[in-house]
Amino acid sequence: xxxxxxxxxxxxxxxxxxxxxxxxxxxxxxxxxxxxxxxxxxxxxxxxxxxxxxxxxxxxxxxxxxxxxxxxxxxxxxxxxxxxxxxxxxxxxxxxxxxxxxxxxxxxxxxxxxxxxxxxxxxxxxxxxxxxxxxxxxxxxxx
Amino acid sequence: xxxxxxxxxxxxxxxxxxxxxxxxxxxxxxxxxxxxxxxxxxxxxxxxxxxxxxxxxxxxxxxxxxxxxxxxxxxxxxxxxxxxxxxxxxxxxxxxxxxxxxxxxxxxxxxxxxxxxxxxxxxxxxxxxxxxxxxxxxxxxxx
DNA sequence: TATATTTAAGAATAAGGAGTCTTAATTCTT
DNA sequence: AAGAATTAAGACTCCTTATTCTTAAATATA
Numbered sequence: 144x145x146x147x148x149x150x151x152x153x154x155x156x157x158x159x160x161x162x163x164x165x166x167x168x169x170x171x172x173x174x175x176x177x178x179x180x181x182x183x184x185x186x187x188x189x190x191x192x193x194x195x196x197x198x199x200x201x202x203x204x205x206x207x208x209x210x211x212x213x214x215x216x217x218x219x220x221x222x223x224x225x226x227x228x229x230x231x232x233x234x235x236x237x238x239x240x241x242x243x244x245x246x247x248x249x250x251x252x253x254x255x256x257x258x259x260x261x262x263x264x265x266x267x268x269x270x271x272x273x274x275x276x277x278x279x280x281x282x283x284x285x286x
Numbered sequence: 287x288x289x290x291x292x293x294x295x296x297x298x299x300x301x302x303x304x305x306x307x308x309x310x311x312x313x314x315x316x317x318x319x320x321x322x323x324x325x326x327x328x329x330x331x332x333x334x335x336x337x338x339x340x341x342x343x344x345x346x347x348x349x350x351x352x353x354x355x356x357x358x359x360x361x362x363x364x365x366x367x368x369x370x371x372x373x374x375x376x377x378x379x380x381x382x383x384x385x386x387x388x389x390x391x392x393x394x395x396x397x398x399x400x401x402x403x404x405x406x407x408x409x410x411x412x413x414x415x416x417x418x419x420x421x422x423x424x425x426x427x428x429x
Numbered sequence: 430t431a432t433a434t435t436t437a438a439g440a441a442t443a444a445g446g447a448g449t450c451t452t453a454a455t456t457c458t459t
Numbered sequence: 460a461a462g463a464a465t466t467a468a469g470a471c472t473c474c475t476t477a478t479t480c481t482t483a484a485a486t487a488t489a
Contacts, residue, residue, distance in 0.1 A: 145379065145380075146446080148447075150380050153380050154380055154382070170464090170465070171466075172464095181448060182449095183450070184448050190467065200465090201456085201466080202456060202466045203455055203456030203463090203465055203466080204456070204457040204458065205465085206457085206465040207466085236287075237293050237296050237297055237300075238297065249416040249420045249423075253411070257404050257407060264400060274392075277391075289476085289477090290477075291476090313434090313435070325479095326479050327477075327479080330477095330478085332436085333436080336437090343435090343436060344436080344485090345434085345435055345484070345487095346484095347488065348434080348487060348488090349436060349487085350436085351436085
């Protein structure tokens, strides 16, 4: 359901929150190394996060990125929207073209519940909560 | 979350159940026309459904496909498994490589609940129920 | 038996996303 | 001012999936 770009972007945001938060600037190169992934691919996705207003970026030596908001104000749904978009939450599970609340397919209502629950989870889970949990539980944020 | 092939396959199975059920043989060509989709693409996916034991197929004039089981015995999850596989239900939402019940990421448990609910829905919803609902509600099965 | 019809199988092509690279722009440091 | 470091932007390649097509096999019917 989430693209690999989106999953990686969330993990990157988790790392940035953990390592730099709203203050310290972290080079994308460092993030790529910690996540053990391609700098090129990550940098491309980071650009989207910058455009979406979730990160500030700084060029030049000592440059990099940092959170554009407080960790408690950045929700997972914001990252999902910036990278994958919200189409998943807006289309019929079975692909019926004209399916809607007014003209529902046979599983529209059942699915609606599930989808809303997922949306709620993404909307209510902040970077602060995730990173806090991982640090509290001594979970390495880049495992 | 479901591929377009999977969505179309489910809609095809709904049509086959509605139009022929376990008795009457329906040509794939007819299904493609009713669903207003590509015969070629549908035929390929139908092959997978035949291999998965959800449909019987018959060659030659008057040939086509029919359900290989009673409509109440074919669950949505069977179709999903045949076309997309169950990877969705088995991998970490955030793509952490070593995430598991024993070594969970920060949203593993939350996500686990949602995922199980979706799996349950797919596992407990039969073609009979869907087609019955659509017929009862006067919903066109191919809208 | 010949023909038409239909699925089976796999090759071929198209499209989209994933991933890489190159060049430009910016800015820190010396 | 020059050089190095870093992001920005867009082109490019590669790979997977989606989609189409071709040929083979099977079978009903005349």
